[in-house]
Amino acid sequence: MNWQAFAVKMASMARDLLAQESVTATLDKVTASAVELVEGCDAAGVLILRKKQVQTLSPTEPLVEESDRLQEKLGEGPCFDAACTGHPVFRIADVEKEQVRWRAYAPRAHALGIGSMMGFLLYTEDEDNLGALNLYSRSPGAFTDASETAGWLLASHAAVAFSSAREHADMQRAVATRHIIGEAIGILMARRRLTEDEAFDVLRRYSQENNVKLHEVARQLCEHGTL
Template sequence: MDWAWFARQMASMARDLLAQESVDATLGRITHTATELVEGCDAAGILVLRGDAVRTLAATDDLVVVSDRIQGELREGPCFDAARSRTGERVYRIPDFTADAVRWPRYAPRAQELGVGSMMGFLLYTEDEDLGALNLYSRRPGAFAEASELAGWLLASHAAIAFSSARTHAQMEEAVATRHVIGEARGILMGRHGLDETQAFDVLRRYSQENNVKLREVARQICEKGALT
């Protein structure tokens, strides 16, 4: 590993991640960069757990999607464990799936059938939250050495910060958009029905609760159609 080259590429990637316009674009850049910078990496993806549900984000190959689905079904596997981080481990490196089937006795043979030779998983986390796991795959046994693990860990550290920042930015944009559309809908109700601000908002809130529809969707309906249906 040429670490001077790697450091320059990481610096370039860090700037590039901040320039992405959405969470999906940020994650896609992360996984694509993994296949470029981490020696031995043929495919990459991010596994996120929401309760019992497994989601695969920004997969660079169908192998990642299928692998995550199997781990979700079996409730075991290195990526699944990394995302849960119940054991406190933040990094997994499986040099050879043909020789390491003890920890995941049901998943390991399925991984071999998929053509997975070796794998690494890195928990994506900040001080405040666990975001999921960045998982790197190789079709060759023994593809990931210690240098690959260090490179993956450095990439994952940058990725976690970029992921968290992109998600926070998206949430802030959504909050601003929600306030805007609610304010517009409230103005329509006030103008058409002679209501004050509090009364107009109560109409929106009551309709939302009674019909189990998000307040933003109620407001959007009024903005688009001029009335509630």
């Protein structure tokens, strides 16, 4: 591993991650960078775990999704366990010979064409929404200690960028929600000659009585002209 060249590429990748305009674009950049920067990596993806339900994000190959579905079905695997337990990294040097930690998953993963793999904890700020960066090789023994270090550094950068991208997306949604609620209040004020507080109270009561979120009530009013 040429660590000097790796550091230069990581610095460039870190700048690119923060420049992405969406969560999806950020994760696409992360998984593509994993294949490019980590020695032995043939495919990569992000596994999101929500109450034992798995979602695959930004897979570079269908193999990644197949592995995630298998880990969800069996409730085990290095990527699943990294997200589930909060352990920073799991690694299988040779999937075919793995007989201790993931005895149900390993032979099925080998049948998929996986030779070796690593799973890195991606973020942990939300206990109900955990994730792992997962790296795959078709060859056994493809990942060295240097590969693991490189993967962990990449995952650390990815966690920061992912958190920033999610925060930005949340802010955009909040601004959009405030805007559409304000527009709905304006419609009610004009049509029913209400004050701003009275118009908001109409939206709030309708939301509670019909068990519909306030921003959805506002959206319906703006689109259809009626509650």
